[in-house]
Amino acid sequence: MKNLIRVLAGATAACMIATPVLAEKLTIATVNNGDMVRMQKLTDDFTAKNPGIEVEWVTLEENILRQRVTTDVATKGGQYDVMTIGTYEVPIWGKKGWLVSLNDLPESYDVDDILPAIRGGLTVDDNLFAAPFYTESSMVMYRKDLMEKAGLTMPQAPTWDFIGKAARAMTDKQNETYGICLRGKAGWGENVAFLTATANSFGARWFNMDWKPQFTGEAWKKTLNFYIDLMNDAGPPGASSNGFNENLALFQSGKCGMWIDATVAASFVTNPKDSQVADKVGFALAPDAGLGKRGNWLWAWSLAIPAGTQKAESAKKFVAWATSKEYLDLVASKEGWANVPPGTRASLYANEEYAKVPFAQMTLDSINSADPKNPAVDPVPYVGVQFVAIPEFQGIATTVGQQFSAALAGTVTADQPLMNAQRITERAMKKARYIK
Incomplete structure (x- = not known):
């Protein structure tokens, strides 16, 4: 009897070892512009650093993206785990409780490096509800x-x-x-x-x-x-x-x-x-x-996590990766500083290499000249x-x-x-x- 128990236990252990651990799949909705397409091509860097997570992209034309993510977030449908949304949606959706707070991003993320005007536009009641992927004027x-x-x-x-x-x-x-x-x-x-x-x-x-x-x-x-x-x-x-x-x-x-x-x-x-x-x-x-x-x-395309997701912790890892200083370095190493997503971090504009990009200063001047609180004459x-x-x-x-x-x-x-x-x-x- 003891031998039979040992055999069954061994067989059970072997089955446990042989059964692969299923990766958690994140579904990410994004707009079909150049910077987002480039991010998709670099996703292998994220999955290599997070082997338990897979990424599925849903890439949409701008108007269609807005319609679909608005429907999903309002109904807490859970169709998407990460959404690409703009400066318009964040304060409205944050107040409604439709987004997951990002206040617990790791210290290494350096949230204070995000340009103050941009961070302020993505913050509601002291909660950061989206992380800027790039900012534009x-x-x-x-x-x-x-x-x-x-x-x-x-x-x-x-x-x-x-x-x-x-x-x-x-x-x-x-x-x-x-x-x-x-x-x-x-x-x-x-x-x-x-x-x-x-x-x-x-x-x-x-x-x-x-x-x-x-x-x-x-x-x-x-x-x-x-x-x-x-x-x-x-x-x-x-x-x-x-x-x-x-x-x-x-x-x-x-x-x-x-x-x-x-x-x-x-x-x-x-x-x-x-x-x-x-x-x-x-x-x-x-x-x-x-x-x-x-x-x-003034606009920021940002990554946010809808409250309807069941994968918030994995989603936060992706958001932190895609909007980090390290991601900017990754793009620069692959495609040059001119192709780095602009307008989000003070450290980027303090970078001597980025300062050589012909449009860097004009971009920053344009961002700084916009005043969302006093937009009209x-x-x-x-x-x-x-x-x-x-x-x-x-x-x-x-x-x-x-x-x-x-x-x-x-x-x-x-x-x-x-x-x-x-x-x-x-x-x-x-x-x-x-x-x-």
Whole structure:
């Protein structure tokens, strides 16, 4: 009997040894831009350091990503373990209890190295609810050769009048060279982001201090008419369908004289592997209209952990890896300092090697010039430069963006979308009881 017990015990032990330990799989939802695609390629570094964790990526176009992660986090569906979300969502979702606090990240992570303005925007009630993967403002990227050919010199801090003049002078439609590429694709994070930041510089605002929409004011009319006229004269065909990725492809292929968009794009347009004009690109601050505000935004794509996940501890390990100083060093070692995710850590801008990158200082200057607490020329009751940090904004601005895109496509006159935007926004704000 004793021998039989020993045999059974030995067999049981052998089975235990032979049975592999199943890895925990993290599902990560992210946007389909260059920095996130690069992170996916470097994931082997994370899994090598964390052998008990596997990673599955869900990579989506920006508008679709926002829709899906919003649904999942609100219902605590648990479909994703790590989400790529922005500066708009973090304070709203953090207050609702939809995100896991990151206050217990290891000391080696050095949370104090995150730039204060960025860390503050991701913190609610002293809880850090997301870790910034990269931070961006917006700036002018332009073709130095085409600017010179037009007989013009780009100022470091241009006006919108100069941008309009230069764009028209650089346009050669017969040879498919367009003076300027700007976002036209409908979406609160696409054309609305660009036009809201632009409107700030023209003296417009979404709401007055009583939360009444302001789209029928002269400043919004001037903004939208300037934009449509400029794109009709100097923009590419089909601009109403172009977002960040479409304009990036146009600029990289040499079809845009200027592109005003996210500072993070600088590494893509100056990378000779991808850009035909890599050695011809210059940079300048986003334009102004002489009213004291520039048309640039402030945004951080960050990694957050939804409260619905069952894998919070493994998710924290991934977030800490992807947003660490060591990750920046990893990217630099593989692809050079110019391709490091920008705008998140003070130590990056203190790095002598990174300081040599041609767009590093302009990126930092652009980030520092944005003021989310005072985004417009006149006072506003909200926080946010290219968005309004209230839960209702996403839905309102998605519909407003469709109106603006239709105006650019020429299906309606410029005045009609502004009247529609006023009506749409008033109705939504009354329903939410901001106004009577």
